[in-house]
Amino acid sequence: MIDVNILTKDVNPLSRFYSNFKVTERILLTGHSHQAWPDAAYEGIREAWKDAALFVDDKWEKAFHKSDRVRQGYAELLDGKAHNIALATNTHELFIKFLSALDLKNRRKVITSDSEFYTVRRQLDRLDSEYLEVVNVASEPYDTLSERMAQLVDDKTAAVVISKVFYNNSKIIENLSLLDRTCEKFGARLMIDTYHTLNAIPFSIIEENLPNSFVLGGGYKYCQLGEGNCFMLIPDGVEFRPALTGWFSEFGMITAPKVQGQVNYGPSHWQFAGSTYDPISHYRASSVLDFFRDMQYSPVKLREISLHQLKYLASEFDKAGMPSDIIDRKRDIPLEKYGGFIVFYTKRAARITSELRQRKIFVDFRGENLRFGPAPYLSNRQLADSIIALKEIVTNIGKS
The missing domain is CATH 3.40.640.10 (Type I PLP-dependent aspartate aminotransferase-like (Major domain))
Structure with a gap:
């Protein structure tokens, strides 16, 4: 059975079931749009x-x-x-x-x-x-x-x-x-x-x-x-x-x-x-x-993992201290009231998406909504790395 504790490992053990999608060689934060297929597919x-x-x-x-x-x-x-x-x-x-x-x-x-x-x-x-x-x-x-x-x-x-x-x-x-x-x-x-x-x-x-x-x-x-x-x-x-x-x-x-x-x-x-x-x-x-079925991926268990990942992304984002005039997130509604992705609001969503992709970090955007969608095969380390890269890009935008 899958468990939240597996996310704390540098390499998520579930990633071995998704080898064809190379989920350890790039950070696929487009889980809300197109999750990787398991090798069983x-x-x-x-x-x-x-x-x-x-x-x-x-x-x-x-x-x-x-x-x-x-x-x-x-x-x-x-x-x-x-x-x-x-x-x-x-x-x-x-x-x-x-x-x-x-x-x-x-x-x-x-x-x-x-x-x-x-x-x-x-x-x-x-x-x-x-x-x-x-x-x-x-x-x-x-x-x-x-x-x-x-x-x-x-x-x-x-x-x-x-x-x-x-x-x-x-x-x-x-x-x-x-x-x-x-x-x-x-x-x-x-x-x-x-x-x-x-x-x-x-x-x-x-x-x-x-x-x-x-x-x-x-x-x-x-x-x-x-x-x-x-x-x-x-x-x-x-x-x-x-x-x-x-x-x-x-x-x-x-x-x-x-x-x-x-x-x-x-x-x-x-x-x-x-x-x-x-x-x-x-x-x-x-x-x-x-x-x-064999992995016991139930909606309840997947939601538990997803909420952990969303909260982890939000926490890393808040600790990064990025300028709110360039990028920010809404904090008035708890993450339990949201689905499977987190939104960062920025007028530079298109540019940030493109520059993250150059670093093999896949996200997407809708208008000024920058969407980060985790998936059960990602690790906390990958989520943290995505926020580090986001901060570097935002910092460069602030200097330009």
């Missing part, structure tokens, strides 16, 4: 190749077993049911299918926040006015966001779309159950983006009391599954007929008689099924999920 890729070569077109039976494993993995993380989890290569595909399943003829209003990820923000901006009435709610103050959004829901509302953890600043949003109940009352649908949630913080639709919600996310970040492994949890026992539909949906009712011109949908996740895809992503994900 490569075995999944090799297995996909072997099955394709051996079974040719008959490989799909094997591939569907892998997709079922991915559904089960997400179901365990969410406390949901595997048969209610639709898969796709990206969240955009699932999001537009979700929109196409709504009664937009009679309900044009979609309520969202001003801090949603580009997938949601760009698509809703394009649909606004011409096709939908999009209401953007200010995310701050965060503690009242759910309540303020709930007050706007009415019988003209098609959906509410909100993140559990915001991508730009890592802030956790609470009281989503209020939105779930309010949407159910008015016949609207709640979509919760959990891409920055799964394996960053524990998240259960049962404990959060979200029986009527759609839950969107993927494994590219904290799950270490790589690209092509996105999901959407569908509310249990509800039927939908998305206008954007792939022919794989018919696999869910393969024995039913077909009537010319009639479009039927399979049950549960088959309602939102797509079409032919590259199954390698599910082979890779299946191997990684098995690795997480």
Whole structure:
């Protein structure tokens, strides 16, 4: 079992399971964007190749077993049911299918926040006015966001779309159950983006009391599954007929008689099924999920490690005494209220990111938000080294 104490070693013992990503030769603080894949992922890729070569077109039976494993993995993380989890290569595909399943003829209003990820923000901006009435709610103050959004829901509302953890600043949003109940009352649908949630913080639709919600996310970040492994949890026992539909949906009712011109949908996740895809992503994900199981990487344990790393970064930053007019962090909210990364605020975010990269320290930024995202295979020594390098860069900026 992994333990916080392993982080105190100069070389994190977990790093040996990530040798292909060279996690000891560079400092990958982009854990919130793209965590390293364990070496086990490569075995999944090799297995996909072997099955394709051996079974040719008959490989799909094997591939569907892998997709079922991915559904089960997400179901365990969410406390949901595997048969209610639709898969796709990206969240955009699932999001537009979700929109196409709504009664937009009679309900044009979609309520969202001003801090949603580009997938949601760009698509809703394009649909606004011409096709939908999009209401953007200010995310701050965060503690009242759910309540303020709930007050706007009415019988003209098609959906509410909100993140559990915001991508730009890592802030956790609470009281989503209020939105779930309010949407159910008015016949609207709640979509919760959990891409920055799964394996960053524990998240259960049962404990959060979200029986009527759609839950969107993927494994590219904290799950270490790589690209092509996105999901959407569908509310249990509800039927939908998305206008954007792939022919794989018919696999869910393969024995039913077909009537010319009639479009039927399979049950549960088959309602939102797509079409032919590259199954390698599910082979890779299946191997990684098995690795997480064997290593006992639970959301609770991963959160314990993540919080330790975030607090360590914050402490090292504060001790470094960098000029606050160049770079600073917010201290009014405890780190327990944030997800899997810490933000340093600076107008030089782009320059600092570039100069850190030259030192083999990988971070990223959004606007003036410099994001440091640790991962369980990093050591305290690596975190300290990243802050030392940051101070040197900031000091040079101050001299220029």
